[in-house]
Structures are given as C-alpha cells and as structure tokens.
Amino acid sequence: MGKNKWKLLLISFVLVFSIWSLYPTYDFYTKTPDERARMSGEERGKYIESAIKLGLDLQGGMHLVLEVDDSELEESAKKDAIDRAIKILRNRVDQFGVAEPIIQQQGNKRIIIQLPGLQDAERARNLIGQTALLEFRLVREQEDVVRVLNALDRNLKGVKVEGTVVDSTAAGEETGEGVAAEGASAAPDTMATATPFDSILPTLDAEGVEVPLTQITADRPFTSYLISSFDGGVVVDERTMPSVNALLATAQAQRAIPPNSEFLWGHEARPIQGGGMGRVLYLAEKRATLDGSKLIDATTRPDPDDPTQLNVGFRLNRQGAIIFSRFTGENIGRRIAIVLDRRVRSAPVVQTKIPGGEGRITGLDNDEEANDLAIVLRAGALPAPVNVIEERSVGPSLGRDSITAGTRAAIAGFIVVMIFMLIYYQAAGLLACAALIFNLVIVMAALAKLHAALTLPGIAGLILTIGMAVDANVLIFERIREELAKAKTVRSAIEAGYDRAFNTILDANVTTLITAFVLWQFGTGPIKGFATTLSIGIIASMFTALLCTRVVFDLVTANRQLKKLNI
Amino acid sequence: MQFFKTPHIEFVGKGRKAIMLSTVLLLVGVVFMFGHKGLRMSIDFAGGALVEIRLDKPTPIADVRSAVSDAGFAGAEITRFGPPTEYLIKIKAVGNAADVAEQLKDALSSGLAGHEVEIRRTESVGPKIGAELRTAAFWAVMYSLLGIIVYVSWRFQFRMAVAAIVALVHDVLFTLGFFSVTNMEISLAVIAALLTIVGYSLNDTIVVFDRIREDLRTRRRENFDRIVNGALNETLSRTLITSGTTLLVVASLAILGGEVIRDFALALLVGILVGTYSSLFIATPVVVEWQRRRASKDRR
Numbered sequence: 129m130g131k132n133k134w135k136l137l138l139i140s141f142v143l144v145f146s147i148w149s150l151y152p153t154y155d156f157y158t159k160t161p162d163e164r165a166r167m168s169g170e171e172r173g174k175y176i177e178s179a180i181k182l183g184l185d186l187q188g189g190m191h192l193v194l195e196v197d198d199s200e201l202e203e204s205a206k207k208d209a210i211d212r213a214i215k216i217l218r219n220r221v222d223q224f225g226v227a228e229p230i231i232q233q234q235g236n237k238r239i240i241i242q243l244p245g246l247q248d249a250e251r252a253r254n255l256i257g258q259t260a261l262l263e264f265r266l267v268r269e270q271e272d273v274v275r276v277l278n279a280l281d282r283n284l285k286g287v288k289v290e291g292t293v294v295d296s297t298a299a300g301e302e303t304g305e306g307v308a309a310e311g312a313s314a315a316p317d318t319m320a321t322a323t324p325f326d327s328i329l330p331t332l333d334a335e336g337v338e339v340p341l342t343q344i345t346a347d348r349p350f351t352s353y354l355i356s357s358f359d360g361g362v363v364v365d366e367r368t369m370p371s372v373n374a375l376l377a378t379a380q381a382q383r384a385i386p387p388n389s390e391f392l393w394g395h396e397a398r399p400i401q402g403g404g405m406g407r408v409l410y411l412a413e414k415r416a417t418l419d420g421s422k423l424i425d426a427t428t429r430p431d432p433d434d435p436t437q438l439n440v441g442f443r444l445n446r447q448g449a450i451i452f453s454r455f456t457g458e459n460i461g462r463r464i465a466i467v468l469d470r471r472v473r474s475a476p477v478v479q480t481k482i483p484g485g486e487g488r489i490t491g492l493d494n495d496e497e498a499n500d501l502a503i504v505l506r507a508g509a510l511p512a513p514v515n516v517i518e519e520r521s522v523g524p525s526l527g528r529d530s531i532t533a534g535t536r537a538a539i540a541g542f543i544v545v546m547i548f549m550l551i552y553y554q555a556a557g558l559l560a561c562a563a564l565i566f567n568l569v570i571v572m573a574a575l576a577k578l579h580a581a582l583t584l585p586g587i588a589g590l591i592l593t594i595g596m597a598v599d600a601n602v603l604i605f606e607r608i609r610e611e612l613a614k615a616k617t618v619r620s621a622i623e624a625g626y627d628r629a630f631n632t633i634l635d636a637n638v639t640t641l642i643t644a645f646v647l648w649q650f651g652t653g654p655i656k657g658f659a660t661t662l663s664i665g666i667i668a669s670m671f672t673a674l675l676c677t678r679v680v681f682d683l684v685t686a687n688r689q690l691k692k693l694n695i
Numbered sequence: 696m697q698f699f700k701t702p703h704i705e706f707v708g709k710g711r712k713a714i715m716l717s718t719v720l721l722l723v724g725v726v727f728m729f730g731h732k733g734l735r736m737s738i739d740f741a742g743g744a745l746v747e748i749r750l751d752k753p754t755p756i757a758d759v760r761s762a763v764s765d766a767g768f769a770g771a772e773i774t775r776f777g778p779p780t781e782y783l784i785k786i787k788a789v790g791n792a793a794d795v796a797e798q799l800k801d802a803l804s805s806g807l808a809g810h811e812v813e814i815r816r817t818e819s820v821g822p823k824i825g826a827e828l829r830t831a832a833f834w835a836v837m838y839s840l841l842g843i844i845v846y847v848s849w850r851f852q853f854r855m856a857v858a859a860i861v862a863l864v865h866d867v868l869f870t871l872g873f874f875s876v877t878n879m880e881i882s883l884a885v886i887a888a889l890l891t892i893v894g895y896s897l898n899d900t901i902v903v904f905d906r907i908r909e910d911l912r913t914r915r916r917e918n919f920d921r922i923v924n925g926a927l928n929e930t931l932s933r934t935l936i937t938s939g940t941t942l943l944v945v946a947s948l949a950i951l952g953g954e955v956i957r958d959f960a961l962a963l964l965v966g967i968l969v970g971t972y973s974s975l976f977i978a979t980p981v982v983v984e985w986q987r988r989r990a991s992k993d994r995r
Binding site (some may be wrong): 138172185193222242249250253275281344379428515516518519521522523525526530534536540542544545548552583584587588589591592594595599602603606609610618628631636638639640641642643644645646647649651654655658659662677 | 697718747749792793798800813814815816817818819820823824831832834835838839842843846847850857877883884886893894895897898901902905909929932933936937939940941942943944945946947948949951952954955958959960963991
C-alpha cells in the first residue's frame with residue numbers, strides 16, 4: 129500500500145498548491161471595481177504577478193504590429209534602429225500611462241505592442257506612430273522663394289501630372305462670381321487668419337485677387353496653384369495638394385529647387401478666401417540647424433496670447449542652447465521653421481537673440497495633442513519612421529460580453545458532460561466528474577502560475593478540455609467493463625483496464641499535444657491562449673484520469689472483495 | 696447503462712464504398728474551393744479592415760450600408776452580427792488598413808446621425824501581413840501533419856501512419872470544403888480549429904489502431920481483415936462516446952459562446968464529426984487495403 133500513500137501525497141500536494149495558486153485570482157476578481165480602483169500601485173502589482181491575466185480580447189485593449197521603415201537609413205544604422213525604437217516606444221507608452229504594456233521585437237524589423245485596457249485607440253496610434261523628429265530650420269528669404277517659384281514655372285511648362293485638372297464647374301462656383309459674396313459672409317476672424325494676398329510675390333497676381341483653381345495657365349504651371357502668402361510661405365488649396373506634390377516630385381521641379389533647400393508643408397489647415405481650407409507651403413533649408421536630440425525637457429503650458437490653448441514648451445541642453453543662441457542671434461528678422469515630422473508647426477520671426485535654450489510649439493489642436501506631443505518629445509524621436517501593419521483593438525463592452533458568453537458556454541458544456549457521465553457510468557461517473565473538476569482547477573492554477581493570459585479562444589480551449597478530459601475516463605471505464613465481461617474479478621478488471629488503456633490515452637494525447645505545440649508556435653495572442661490552455665488541459669487530464677481516479681478505485685477495492693462494480 | 700453490447704457491423708467490407716463517397720464529397724468541396732468563388736479569406740489573410748459596431752437602437756442594415764457607402768467605401772461588406780443593433784463592416788484588400796479602419800469609424804459616427812455608435816472592435820491587417828499569415832497557416836498545417844506521421848510511425852507502423860494522415864487530410868479538406876460550400880470565411884481562428892481537428896480526430900483512429908496492434912499480438916492466427924473489423928466493433932462504443940462528449944461541449948460553445956467564437960466552434964463541430972466518420976470508414980480501410988495489396992504481391 130506504500131505506493132498509494134505516495135500517490136495520495138502527490139495528489140494532495142497538487143490540490144493544495146493549485147488552490148493556493150488560485151486564491152489571488154479569486155480575491156482579485158471578486159473585488160468590486162471600486163475596490164480595485166482604490167488599490168495602490170504596489171498592491172495592484174502584486175495581483176498582476178499572481179492572478180490570472182485576461183487577454184486583450186477579454187479585457188479590451190489594443191494590439192499593434194509596427195514595422196520600422198529603415199529604407200533611408202545606412203546599413204550600419206539599421207541594426208541599431210530597432211533597439212532604439214523599442215526603447216523610445218517603451219518610454220512613450222510608460223508616460224502615456226497604460227498598465228502592463230507589452231513591447232517586444234519580432235523578427236528584425238517589427239515591434240509588437242500590446243496595450244491592455246486601452247480606450248482611445250486613435251490617440252494611442254498617434255502617440256506610437258509618430259516619428260517625433262523635431263527640427264529647427266531656417267526659412268528661405270522672399271527673394272529666394274520668388275526665384276525658385278519662377279524657376280519652377282519655367283521648368284514645369286508642358287509637364288503633366290495626374291490630378292492637375294480640377295473639376296471646372298465645382299471650382300468655378302466656389303472661386304468665380306460667388307467669391308465676393310462668400311468672402312463677405314465669411315466670419316471676420318476667418319478672413320483675418322488668411323492674410324490677404326499682398327505684393328510679396330508680384331509676379332503672381334498684383335491685384336491681390338485669388339487665382340481660380342481652374343486657371344492653371346500654360347505659362348504659370350506651378351504658381352497658378354498658389355493663393356496667397358502667409359507666415360513666410362505660400363498658401364495652397366488643400367484640394368490641390370496632391371497635384372502640387374506630384375509637380376514637386378518631378379525631375380524638372382527638382383532641378384528648379386536649390387540643393388540646400390526643400391519645400392515643407394505646414395501642419396495646420398487654415399481657412400482661405402472663398403471657403404475651403406488651405407495649407408502653407410514653406411521653402412526651408414534642407415539641413416536642420418538643431419534637432420530634438422538636444423532637447424532635455426518638454427512640458428505643456430498655456431499659450432500666453434490665448435490662455436485656453438496649450439503650448440508645448442521645451443528646453444534644450446547646454447550644447448543645444450549655445451547653438452540656438454548663436455542661430456537666433458545671426459538671424460534676427462528672419463523666420464525659423466519649427467518642424468515636427470517634416471511638417472512645419474510654426475515659423476516665427478526671430479525678434480531677438482534667444483540665449484536660454486527654451487522655446488515653445490504653438491498651433492496644437494487640443495489639450496490631448498499638446499500632452500502627447502510633450503510625451504513624444506521627452507521620449508525622443510524614433511530613428512526611422514514606423515508603419516502600423518496590423519492593429520486589433522477590442523472595446524471593453526465586447527470583452528465583457530465575450531467573458532459572459534464564454535463562461536456560459538463552459539458551464540453548460542460542463543453540466544451536460546457531467547450529467548451524461550453520471551447516467552452512463554453511475555458511481556464511476558461521479559468519480560470522473562470529480563476528476564474533471566480537479567482538472568479545471570489545475571488548468572486555472574497553471575495559467576496563474578505561468579502568467580499566461582486567458583483569452584476567448586483560451587476559454588474555448590478550456591471547454592474543449594472538458595470534452596477531451598472525460599475521453600480518458602471513458603477509455604478506461606469501457607476497458608474495465610470489457611474486462612468485467614470476461615468474468616474477471618473486480619480488482620483485476622480495474623488493473624487490466626488502466627494498464628491497457630494507458631497506451632491508448634498516451635498516444636491519443638501526444639498527437640493532440642503535437643498540434644497544440646505547432647499552434648502555439650504559429651499563433652499570436654488569442655490563439656496562443658487557446659494552445660496553452662489546451663496543452664495544459666491535456667497534461668492535467670492524464671494526471672487526473674490515470675493517477676487520481678486509479679487511487680480511488682484502488683482504495684475502494686483494497687480491503688473488500690467487491691462482487692460488483694458500479695460502472 | 697450501456698448503449699450497445701459489442702456490435703457486429705461490417706466496417707471493412709464497406710470501406711471501399713466509404714472511400715468512394717468521401718472522394719465524391721471531397722471533389723465537390725475542392726471544386727467549390729478552386730471554383731469561381733474560391734475559399735473566402737477573412738481579413739487576417741486577405742488584408743483589410745474590420746469594424747464591429749453596436750447601435751443604441753435596432754437599425755435596418757440598409758441604413759448602415761448607406762452610411763458606409765456615402766463615405767466612399769463601396770466595396771464594404773456589411774453583416775449583422777447577432778442582434779439587429781450590432782453590425783460588422785469589412786473592407787478587404789486595402790493598402791493602408793489602419794487608416795481605412797479609422798475612416799470607417801468616423802464615417803459611421805457621422806453617417807448614422809441620431810444613433811449612438813459604439814465601436815466594439817476594430818481590426819486592420821496590412822496586405823503583407825495577410826500574405827505572411829497565409830504562408831504561416833499553410834506550414835502550420837503541414838508541420839502538424841508531419842509531426843503526427845513521425846509519431847505514429849514510431850509508435851505503430853508506417854502504413855498506419857499513412858492511413859492516419861489520409862484520414863486527417865480528408866478531415867481538413869472536408870472542413871475546408873464545408874466552409875467553401877457554405878460560403879463562410881477562413882480566419883485565423885478557423886485555422887486554429889483545423890489544427891485542433893488534426894490533433895483530435897486522430898484520437899479515435901489511435902484507439903482503433905491500438906486495439907488492432909493489441910489483437911495482432913493475441914490472435915495471430917486470425918485473418919487480418921477479421922482482426923481489424925473486430926477491433927472496430929470492440930472500440931465502437933468508446934469511439935462514439937468520446938466524440939459524443941466532445942461534440943456536446945463544442946455544440947454548447949457554438950450555441951452559447953457568442954458571435955466572435957462561432958466560426959471557430961462550427962469548424963470544430965464539423966471537423967470532429969468528420970473525424971469520427973473518417974477513423975471508422977477511411978483510416979482503417981486504408982490499412983486493410985494496404986495489407987491486401989501487400990499480401991497479393993507476396994503471393995505472386
């Protein structure tokens with residue numbers, strides 16, 4: 129009987145250990161949301177360590193796969209780029225305030241980011257997706273701009289690009305006869321924002337009347353698109369931006385632009401005369417005098433001119449401050465473009481030398497954008513742009529519904545199987561049911577101990593485990609029945625039943641484990657959760673069916689000569 | 696309680712007919728799969744964007760459709776997802792899926808005026824990822840089959856391994872055929888179900904093979920066909936009970952588990968049913984057929 133003693137000891141140990149492992153889970157999920165919200169970070173961390181984690185599909189959240197676009201980097205910088213990108217992204221996400229984010233590398237170009245419980249997916253994507261490259265570049269002076277524009281007109285004569293032709297009727301309505309009326313009815317501040325065209329660019333239109341979109345004249349293939357000037361740049365109707373981009377991309381246009389300069393779009397859309405929105409196009413130095421790598425801090429602060437607006441104030445390090453001070457001192461009266469991710473945020477005129485190495489970024493859409501910009505600037509620029517190539521986000525309500533539906537299905541499946549086993553195998557069936565419950569306890573405990581997340585497919589795996597775990601018992605019980613039919617004694621029938629069923633159960637379960645392993649390798653997130661629960665469930669079912677029920681049979685038949693087995 | 700005492704059903708004799716029947720059914724499935732429509736791939740594999748919404752009151756699908764198409768998404772596929780307040784909008788094979796999902800969200804919020812639109816889920820998969828997942832899914836199925844052929848040849852005999860694989864390929868093809876004929880989508884979850892079927896539907900086959908292995912040792916004198924048929928009959932009740940209990944839980948998953956997991960549960964349901972059939976009527980007859988051919992070769 130010594131063997132059974134050890135088995136009993138092992139079983140009790142597994143049982144106690146499992147229940148002990150599950151206690152934090154029970155404790156955490158039976159707390160009211162209020163109590164959970166009141167928990168301190170340390171306390172929460174303890175639960176996160178020890179309670180079963182819910183997958184993104186159950187608690188809601190966002191799963192992102194990013195690809196680093198290193199096509200513009202040099203070979204030597206490529207290897208380093210992904211490590212730096214991960215570090216910077218982790219910084220940003222931490223400051224964004226998501227509990228338990230997962231950021232990991234996949235392959236040599238990809239980054240997986242998981243943000244559990246996240247509500248605002250769009251904001252998160254902006255925060256993660258922007259390169260956040262801050263640059264200060266000198267804006268070219270007007271004479272230079274006019275020279276380049278004229279060169280563009282000369283070079284682009286006869287060049288056709290896609291989208292150049294604008295629908296004449298629509299444009300005519302907006303820019304023809306109706307201009308005066310519409311312009312007059314427009315809100316006064318709208319008019320004020322778009323500085324009326326003056327004679328800065330005399331070759332364009334001396335009258336200060338905007339150029340209708342349809343009048344792309346043959347001798348002015350480029351400047352016909354320009355509406356007015358603003359902030360040291362020229363304004364283009366947003367609708368014609370693709371055409372302008374296409375024109376600028378041509379080889380003819382590139383020859384007209386000096387190699388040390390390039391055109392950059394403004395970030396903000398501003399109302400233009402005659403309705404619609406315009407964008408400012410700046411001609412700036414190609415080389416940045418200073419970039420965000422010299423930045424040591426960025427914080428939000430109210431705009432001094434309009435306290436309802438938030439600006440992002442930044443501070444440069446000593447070296448940056450020296451460069452900035454010299455740069456501003458040398459360029460009093462000129463415009464400096466503050467460029468973020470190749471979009472000009474603003475281009476203020478330098479009034480005086482700025483020695484302290486501090487500045488601010490204005491023109492942010494809302495407080496959130498200001499907060500997030502401060503975060504990305506503090507965290508630093510990504511070494512290369514990243515593209516979102518896969519995104520899955522689940523809202524909290526769907527997650528809750530999935531938990532309800534999954535739990536309901538699990539309970540229903542569990543009850544149906546138990547009823548069947550009780551009717552079909554009676555006393556032995558009861559034993560199988562006990563083993564089944566034990567099995568589920570083990571699986572849950574293993575999930576808690578392995579820090580594996582419970583996903584919706586994971587619940588499905590649990591349900592499937594219920595179905596498969598009884599299989600082992602069925603195989604054994606059927607075999608025992610068969611042996612009993614051969615008129616063997618109860619005890620030898622049990623022995624033979626377990627011995628003969630062992631190989632079958634082992635082989636059947638190993639093949640399922642093989643595919644579960646492949647699935648685990650192949651799948652991400654939810655699917656991995658399925659493979660995990662299924663694998664643990666299968667292993668646990670071998671333990672409960674082959675070891676636990678056997679001990680009970682042995683104990684029952686040990687000291688008595690049973691004539692009949694209730695099976 | 697017991698459903699039946701050891702029955703005497705002639706499985707082996709019916710093997711050829713069963714193989715014929717299966718071949719016909721599989722051909723129908725394959726024709727559908729490679730026919731004009733092909734297998735419908737979900738955005739996981741085709742690339743694209745998906746948005747699941749819940750509205751505050753029941754809304755006809757036409758309203759949702761017009762809101763989506765007004766925003767310029769003419770090719771969108773809109774389906775009701777459970778109750779008449781929930782809809783699933785999919786756009787396949789778009790370049791910048793993440794942007795499309797975002798635009799769709801905006802279009803729905805502004806297009807369904809007078810409704811409160813709750814975005815329950817968004818997914819976007821770039822075309823490159825979709826193509827990679829397709830390849831990965833194919834290889835996952837191949838690797839699991841390879842793993843099984845190795846294990847079964849080691850534990851049993853090579854011919855049994857081949858027969859088991861024939862049955863498994865049969866099950867996978869049948870399930871894919873079912874999805875194709877019913878025009879349901881193949882998603883990552885369905886592939887997970889397929890792999891599970893590969894692992895699980897083998898269980899019944901192994902129970903039978905195991906009995907054949909055992910009976911071959913104990914009843915050396917008997918004819919191979921008889922031993923196989925005997926083994927099938929002796930294990931019939933456990934084959935049906937084990938599949939039955941699993942079917943019960945999978946059915947409860949399909950009925951109660953919710954829309955998100957339904958395709959997965961349906962694939963499992965079909966796969967387990969077919970798997971049980973194939974272990975009785977496909978896997979074992981293939982072994983018998985192999986034995987017959989070898990026996991006749993030996994005689995010659």
